[in-house]
Amino acid sequence: MPKLPVDKRIKCFSEVALGYTEDQAVAEANRCLQCKVPKCVEGCPVGIDIPAFIKYIRQGEYNKALEKIREKNSLPAICGRVCPQENQCMGKCVLGLKGDPVNIGGLERFVADHEDKARKRKPENVQPTSKKVAVVGSGPAGLTVAAELAKMGHEVTIFEALHAPGGVLMYGIPEFRLPKKIVNEEVEYVKSLGVKVETNVIVGKVIKLDDLFEQGFDAVFIGSGAGLPRFLGVPGENLVGIYSANEFLIRVNLMKAYRFPEYDTPIKVGEKVIVIGGGNVAMDSARSALRLGGDVTVVYRRTEEYMPARRDEVINAKEEGIKFVFLATPVRFIGDEKGWVKEVECVKMKLGEPDASGRRRPIPIENSEFTLKADTVIVAIGQKPNPLPVRGEDKVKVTSHGTIVANPETGETDMPGVFAAGDIVTGNATVISAMGGGKRAAQAIHRYLMSKA
Numbered sequence: 001m002p003k004l005p006v007d008k009r010i011k012c013f014s015e016v017a018l019g020y021t022e023d024q025a026v027a028e029a030n031r032c033l034q035c036k037v038p039k040c041v042e043g044c045p046v047g048i049d050i051p052a053f054i055k056y057i058r059q060g061e062y063n064k065a066l067e068k069i070r071e072k073n074s075l076p077a078i079c080g081r082v083c084p085q086e087n088q089c090m091g092k093c094v095l096g097l098k099g100d101p102v103n104i105g106g107l108e109r110f111v112a113d114h115e116d117k118a119r120k121r122k123p124e125n126v127q128p129t130s131k132k133v134a135v136v137g138s139g140p141a142g143l144t145v146a147a148e149l150a151k152m153g154h155e156v157t158i159f160e161a162l163h164a165p166g167g168v169l170m171y172g173i174p175e176f177r178l179p180k181k182i183v184n185e186e187v188e189y190v191k192s193l194g195v196k197v198e199t200n201v202i203v204g205k206v207i208k209l210d211d212l213f214e215q216g217f218d219a220v221f222i223g224s225g226a227g228l229p230r231f232l233g234v235p236g237e238n239l240v241g242i243y244s245a246n247e248f249l250i251r252v253n254l255m256k257a258y259r260f261p262e263y264d265t266p267i268k269v270g271e272k273v274i275v276i277g278g279g280n281v282a283m284d285s286a287r288s289a290l291r292l293g294g295d296v297t298v299v300y301r302r303t304e305e306y307m308p309a310r311r312d313e314v315i316n317a318k319e320e321g322i323k324f325v326f327l328a329t330p331v332r333f334i335g336d337e338k339g340w341v342k343e344v345e346c347v348k349m350k351l352g353e354p355d356a357s358g359r360r361r362p363i364p365i366e367n368s369e370f371t372l373k374a375d376t377v378i379v380a381i382g383q384k385p386n387p388l389p390v391r392g393e394d395k396v397k398v399t400s401h402g403t404i405v406a407n408p409e410t411g412e413t414d415m416p417g418v419f420a421a422g423d424i425v426t427g428n429a430t431v432i433s434a435m436g437g438g439k440r441a442a443q444a445i446h447r448y449l450m451s452k453a
Contacts (some may be wrong), residue, residue: 001106002056012318013258013291015177017081025110029057030104035094040104045436048072050089050104059105065111075140075148075186075435080109081178081307083134084310109289129153131449136389138205139167140431141223141422143190144438145445150189150193152446157217159201164254167225169431171254172246174284175427176291177313180294182252196256204388209396209418218452219417219445221402222390223438226383226423239378241270245277245285245380252288252294269294276300276330276342276378278307283314285378296322297372301329301349301362327351329362331369333377337414343371369376385424396420403427411441412448419445 002018003009010015020028032054040050048069066168069076071423085091085105093101131154135142138160146156164170166183171197191197202206203224212220229244231237248267251257255265273294275286282298290296298317303326305311318324327349334343348368353359371448386405397405403422406412411419421437423429 001358005276006319010290015179016176019113020106020110025057028103029054030106033094039092039135040089042090045432046072046439054107062111062194063115065113067349070110074144076108077112077182078186079432080105080112082173084430100223102245123379124155132217134159134212134220137167137224139433140223141438145221145442146195147190147193148439148442150195157196159203160199161202165199166195171250172326174253174288203392209393218449221441222420222424223422224389224424226385226428228384228386230382230384232330232379234330234332236268236335239333239341240339241375242377244283245378248285248378267292267316271295272373273376274299274372274374275378275380280309280313280382283309283317285380287317287320290322297325298322299325299346303327306359340373341377344377345369345371347450383428409440410444412444428440
């Protein structure tokens, strides 16, 4: 897929991947073998009929292709950009055994971007059920549940804690990877189905679960995600100039710090920026810091092959000039006399036996300490859920990790009428896995509501 030239993209937050032209999309679609037993569908967490939508692209029937995708996926423009297709549908593609798999994500994006946004999209012949559902959180799980239930005729209201809907899609993923315009269009699609969205409402604080039922809601879905940062717990972590990736990306994305002084939320990155971590959030943080003027180095405790980030994002980061230090981890942050971070003391690592994740465990090497200069440090070692929506609610069980205990197939919790899915249940995972959990929960909520008719 064509990309914005490196010399241009490192100076702006414009989208890097430019998408297929019509001719390129048709040519890519023609590579599909139209397998009788499509393994790609098995690899899709929401079960999109991939050969069918690709066949429509071949025929130039892009609206039909989009309709086929939306039978299973309400957010195709988002999934086409940020889902790890290489580990899912594309990872199962037969062509990938001997060469490049069909770029299913790129074709999904093409179809979604080709849509006439002004076209009426509200489904016809939907019979209202008079049942009301409250959805907590407007991230991928919440949007999916809301769209699915609205298509079934239920009255749905989303409650979002922040001032803009979209959840992690808005605050966690930079503009150059997922433009806010795309997220807003997908949110508008969900609203066009009849879904209401209320922002600046913190369920668990401003309003409780019992309050929602008292207001007439027949069921509640919790999809509040994993928005709390994890920290290293090493000396000096509270020095000025050290950010969690969550705070850094929220300032950049939702508070538009990259457009300072138009938006008065500046970020001081200084000259030397150190990013700790090897996942997609670390790559997003590093590439954002680069665009804000920093000389960026990523420090990761394993080797490159074990990085959880998407391969394309690592390649993009390297193209843009970001440096990597592998097999190292911070043990101390060193500050100056004013309390600002000035150095990161690291220790070298070696790889031992595989751990529970299947990756080889990093082991510190004695007497191997070294330091890196730093004006800014961004800690991107993962997120964890905040079970605030159910705080003080004894009927909903929460694990020691902050995740809500729910049936993985139905999303049912121990509290009647309360369902949950996505990162609040699984811990930090992917957009499409949250959507898959949301789809299963929507079906279960529908059965629950209709059983009480």
